Amino acid sequence: MSYSRTCIQxxxxxxxxxxxxxxxxxxxxxxxxVIKQQNQHERRILSINAALRNNRxxxxxxxxxxxxxxxxxxxxxxxxxxRYLTQIYRT
Ligand SMILES: [Zn+2]
Numbered sequence: 001m002s003y004s005r006t007c008i009q010x011x012x013x014x015x016x017x018x019x020x021x022x023x024x025x026x027x028x029x030x031x032x033x034v035i036k037q038q039n040q041h042e043r044r045i046l047s048i049n050a051a052l053r054n055n056r057x058x059x060x061x062x063x064x065x066x067x068x069x070x071x072x073x074x075x076x077x078x079x080x081x082x083r084y085l086t087q088i089y090r091t
Contacts, residue, residue: 051081 004015007023009031014023022028058078062070075082 048084051084052086055080055084
């Protein structure tokens, strides 16, 4: 039995007896690379969110009232990641 479907990468018609999802190896590789890039992007977002969560936890621990002045070294000792900030209070 033969049936027609389209490549999920480029939309080209695939006529085959199998349940192939891609028309060619280049399309299969391209789709695989796109998925890998999406996974890397999602892992990076998770990593940044974890760093922000850790930073907030450190700030909450060192400044339970929500506002204080503290030396940078104390934040560094606790593992504060200065690459990721959501807000800076300038005086
Ligand atoms: Zn294709």
